[in-house]
Amino acid sequence: MVRTQLATANMLGEGIVWCPRRQALYWTDIPAATLWRHDPATQRTDAWPMPERLACIALCADPDWLLLGLASRLAFLHLPDGALEPIAEVEPDLPTRLNDAACDRQGRFVFGTLDESDPQRPIGSFYRLDADLSLHRLDLERIAISNSLAFSPSGDTLYYCDTPTGRIRCCEYGADGRVGAPRDFADLGDVDGGPDGSAIDAEGGLWNAQWGLGRVTRYRPDGRVDRHIELPARQPTRPAFGGPELGTMYVTSAREGLHLIDGCSDAADGHLFAVDTGVRGLPEPVFAGVPRTRNAP
Numbered sequence: 001m002v003r004t005q006l007a008t009a010n011m012l013g014e015g016i017v018w019c020p021r022r023q024a025l026y027w028t029d030i031p032a033a034t035l036w037r038h039d040p041a042t043q044r045t046d047a048w049p050m051p052e053r054l055a056c057i058a059l060c061a062d063p064d065w066l067l068l069g070l071a072s073r074l075a076f077l078h079l080p081d082g083a084l085e086p087i088a089e090v091e092p093d094l095p096t097r098l099n100d101a102a103c104d105r106q107g108r109f110v111f112g113t114l115d116e117s118d119p120q121r122p123i124g125s126f127y128r129l130d131a132d133l134s135l136h137r138l139d140l141e142r143i144a145i146s147n148s149l150a151f152s153p154s155g156d157t158l159y160y161c162d163t164p165t166g167r168i169r170c171c172e173y174g175a176d177g178r179v180g181a182p183r184d185f186a187d188l189g190d191v192d193g194g195p196d197g198s199a200i201d202a203e204g205g206l207w208n209a210q211w212g213l214g215r216v217t218r219y220r221p222d223g224r225v226d227r228h229i230e231l232p233a234r235q236p237t238r239p240a241f242g243g244p245e246l247g248t249m250y251v252t253s254a255r256e257g258l259h260l261i262d263g264c265s266d267a268a269d270g271h272l273f274a275v276d277t278g279v280r281g282l283p284e285p286v287f288a289g290v291p292r293t294r295n296a297p
Contacts, residue, residue, distance in 0.1 A: 002231060005250060005274040006038055006045065013252030013270060014197065015056040015101070017284050018242030021063045025242055027252050027272070028054040035068075035077070038272065040243065040250075048082055056101035058109050059286040067129075067287045069111050071097035074129060076291040085291045088135050096124050100147045100197055100238075105155030107131060107288030108177055110138070112146020112160065120144055120164055128177050131288035138179050140171070148198040148208060152221070153282060159185060159206055163194040168208060168219070185223045188213075197238025199249070201279045209236035209251060216251055216275070229275055232268040234258065241281020249275040 008029070013036075016027035024039045028050075035048040035057070056069035066077045074087040090098060091113055101111035108131065113124035124146055126138040143162035150159045151173065158173040166188040172180030186208070188195060193212025200206055204221040214234045218226040233253035242250050255270035 002229065002273055002275050004232075004268060004271050005040060006272040008036070008270060008272050009255060010036075010252065010270040010272075012237070012254040012256045013272065014237050014254075015054070015069075016197075016238050016240040016250060016252045016272075017057055017059060018240050018246070018250070018281075019059055019063065020283065023244065025240070025250055025272075026057050026059075026066065027238075028057060030055055031256070035066075040248075040274070048077070048079070051084065053097065055098040056111055058101065058103050059284055061286050061288070061290065065291060067109055067289075069098040069101050069109075074098075074109075074135075078291075085293060087129070087133055090127065090135070091125070094123055099124075099145065100149045102149040102151060103285035103287055104128075104151050104158075104173065104177070105285055106175065106177070107285055109287050109289075110149055110158070112143060112149065114143075114145040118144075122162065126160065129287075129289070130177070133289050133292070136177070138177075140179060140182060147196050150198040150200045150206060152200060153202065153204050159198060159200075161195045163196065163211065166191065166194050168195050168198070168206070186219050186225075196236065197252075199239040199241060199281065201241065201277075201281050202246075203279055205279065207239045207249065207277075209238050211235050211237065211254075216249070218277075229277070231273055231275075233271060233273070234269060236273075239275075240284070246281040246283070247276075249277050249281070251275060 010029040012030040033050040053071040058067040076085040095117040096113040099114045109129040122142040145163040148161035168186040170185040196209040196211040235254040
């Protein structure tokens with residue numbers, strides 16, 4: 001059921017998305033400031049160095065472009081030549097960087113930040129980048145480590161978490177991008193780990209990578225645990241459904257910090273895994289905005 005798709009040994013693999021046009025996965029190794037692309041059918045793997053750490057990624061309508069959430073800013077990347085087109089700085093006056101992200105069903109980019117100086121201090125926020133490239137802070141509580149961003153199949157529910165709290169939360173999400181009152185969706189309880197990235201399947205189940213627990217957990221739409229899938233890496237980071245029929249779940253993982261804990265580091269930590277779950281995913285929304293250079297006369 002679980003197999004190693006690619007022995008990447010990423011320090012902190014994250015932000016994985018499936019591109020149906022390329023039939024390939026994109027993800028990042030954040031500390032290495034590297035964008036990865038892997039075609040599971042051909043086993044071809046490509047990598048692009050970034051000018052700073054890359055935290056999250058979104059597909060664009062043109063497959064030659066990606067939207068990047070770099071540590072300090074948003075930018076478009078032109079894949080054929082590696083050129084970057086800046087969009088906006090994010091929280092320049094705070095000791096934060098970008099972290100998790102997901103596109104909503106309308107093609108807007110929703111992302112969060114984390115506090116690099118103190119991962120327990122809630123000074124980060126969630127934001128929405130609209131198609132016109134305007135940036136808006138979501139009316140949600142301040143957070144220390146943003147994660148678990150995902151949208152229900154209909155797009156009217158936003159899931160998110162502040163990892164140190166151990167709780168995944170959700171709220172109503174309007175077609176205009178406004179959020180409703182948050183409520184708890186799932187609580188991991190008193191465990192030595194926390195919720196990381198998430199993906200939604202076609203049945204509305206939420207799959208959450210659980211850092212420190214070596215597993216991905218599926219929650220039913222009502223928040224009840226459906227099942228746990230154990231992985232051969234202690235720190236899974238984010239799942240994404242891919243493959244021609246979106247029938248395979250791919251999961252990134254991390255080696256970060258494990259060398260400091262006796263007996264915790266394993267040969268599979270930081271690798272990319274493939275999991276047969278028996279359910280299918282949803283197509284990844286693409287960002288509705290386009291680079292300004294594409295609009296130039």
